[in-house]
Amino acid sequence: MPSQLQDAMGALITVFYNYSGNDGDKHKLNKGELKELLNSELKEFLASQKDPMLVEKIMNDLDSNKDNEVDFNEFVVLVAALTVACNDFFQEQNKMAN
Amino acid sequence: MPSQLQDAMGALITVFYNYSGNDGDKHKLNKGELKELLNSELKEFLASQKDPMLVEKIMNDLDSNKDNEVDFNEFVVLVAALTVACNDFFQEQNKMAN
Numbered sequence: 424m425p426s427q428l429q430d431a432m433g434a435l436i437t438v439f440y441n442y443s444g445n446d447g448d449k450h451k452l453n454k455g456e457l458k459e460l461l462n463s464e465l466k467e468f469l470a471s472q473k474d475p476m477l478v479e480k481i482m483n484d485l486d487s488n489k490d491n492e493v494d495f496n497e498f499v500v501l502v503a504a505l506t507v508a509c510n511d512f513f514q515e516q517n518k519m520a521n
Numbered sequence: 522m523p524s525q526l527q528d529a530m531g532a533l534i535t536v537f538y539n540y541s542g543n544d545g546d547k548h549k550l551n552k553g554e555l556k557e558l559l560n561s562e563l564k565e566f567l568a569s570q571k572d573p574m575l576v577e578k579i580m581n582d583l584d585s586n587k588d589n590e591v592d593f594n595e596f597v598v599l600v601a602a603l604t605v606a607c608n609d610f611f612q613e614q615n616k617m618a619n
Contacts, residue, residue: 428536428562432604434529436611450612464526495608503597506530510593513534514548 438464439498451492454482468505536562537596549590552580566603 425433442460443452452460458478461469469477485497493501523531540558541550550558556576559567567575583595591599 426562427532431529431532434525438526464524496605499601503601507594510534
């Protein structure tokens with residue numbers, strides 16, 4: 424049986440391909456696919472941001488090889504950064520509560 | 522309801538604290554805790570590696586601030602690298618099958 428960590432790693436791969444497969448290169452997210460992934464999977468995060476250029480900015484930041492698409496390696500960088508940010512947030516909350 | 526991606530991000534945080542809380546600094550994995558995490562969560566990965574110094578090497582690689590402990594940010598780097606490696610493996614398998 425896969426461990427909780429293996430399940431989580433598998434889920435990251437599954438989520439990426441759920442969106443990257445929709446059109447064009449099936450192993451990469453274009454801007455539309457990235458937007459759909461962010462809207463569906465991280466709705467609250469996007470809703471809390473007021474910047475209308477946010478998806479463009481995320482795309483530019485992630486697309487380290489500048490091919491206007493986000494591959495899996497680039498996507499994992501986003502997930503890692505967001506997870507670290509969530510963890511920092513909860514640590515702060517925890518400190519304030521104690 | 523959390524999305525699949527949010528669940529996966531939450532699972533990474535949960536797994537880390539399941540092991541980091543055992544002794545010493547509750548927000549960091551010492552060598553024993555890292556070994557326990559790898560043995561329990563990534564058993565097959567460890568079993569396939571023959572190097573008896575593997576845990577020490579992973580510890581040294583991850584511990585970017587050289588405090589002999591792995592914090593959450595350092596842990597996420599390991600998970601990201603392993604997930605990218607898994608994804609590359611499946612893409613290769615896929616290419617060979619087609």
